[in-house]
Amino acid sequence: MTLQHADTSNDESKTRLRLWLRLLKLSSGIEGEIRRKLRDEHDSTLPRFDVMAALMRHPEGLKMSDLSGYLKVSNGNVTGIVDRLTEDGLAVRVAVPGDRRASLARMTPKGIQTFEDLAAHHEDWVNGLLDGLSNHECHTLIDLLEKAMLNKDNSDEHG
Numbered sequence: 623m624t625l626q627h628a629d630t631s632n633d634e635s636k637t638r639l640r641l642w643l644r645l646l647k648l649s650s651g652i653e654g655e656i657r658r659k660l661r662d663e664h665d666s667t668l669p670r671f672d673v674m675a676a677l678m679r680h681p682e683g684l685k686m687s688d689l690s691g692y693l694k695v696s697n698g699n700v701t702g703i704v705d706r707l708t709e710d711g712l713a714v715r716v717a718v719p720g721d722r723r724a725s726l727a728r729m730t731p732k733g734i735q736t737f738e739d740l741a742a743h744h745e746d747w748v749n750g751l752l753d754g755l756s757n758h759e760c761h762t763l764i765d766l767l768e769k770a771m772l773n774k775d776n777s778d779e780h781g
Contacts, residue, residue, distance in 0.1 A: 652751050659747050664740060669695070671744065673703045674729065674737040677713060683726030685718060712736055 653668070660666045676692050677684060684692065690700040704727045707713035712733030718724040729737065755763070 652748065655751060656744065656747055659743070660740070663743065666740065669699065670703055670707070671737075671740055673700060673707065674712070674733065674740070677727060677729045678734070678737055678741075681728065683716060683728035685724050685726055687724075689727060707733065 657668050660668055660671060672693055673689065676689055686697055686700055686704065689704070690697045693700065704713055704715070707727075708715060711730060713727050713729055715725040715727055718726055752760070
């Protein structure tokens with residue numbers, strides 16, 4: 623490797639590191655603000671919102687194990703959240719035919735309405751937090767992030 627190539631590689635490496643730190647700071651800042659607003663304005667949590675969002679995408683219901691796999695969290699965490707959603711009348715558990723040990727969690731009409739309200743506020747909050755970017759800039763950033771994720775996914779397959 624030539625010295626010039628090493629300098630270029632080092633510069634690219636430092637730039638990518640700076641990019642990673644900026645992405646992390648942005649993501650952490652947005653997530654922190656969303657958590658605060660969910661707590662302060664809706665007496666809710668981000669994990670609860672995530673469970674409700676997953677159940678909304680699967681109106682037929684999800685087994686606890688599928689839900690925890692989908693969200694990449696432990697069964698215990700999901701079970702506790704679903705228990706509280708059930709206590710609040712936002713979700714129900716129904717038996718899985720042929721499997722007495724398993725149950726499906728699904729949203730109730732009250733849960734659907736509650737989530738739709740939360741989701742609308744969530745969208746408004748994110749929009750406000752990113753309103754310094756134009757629509758074109760958002761699309762460009764999405765494209766670049768998808769390219770970076772594709773590269774990461776390819777690295778995972780070969781690494």
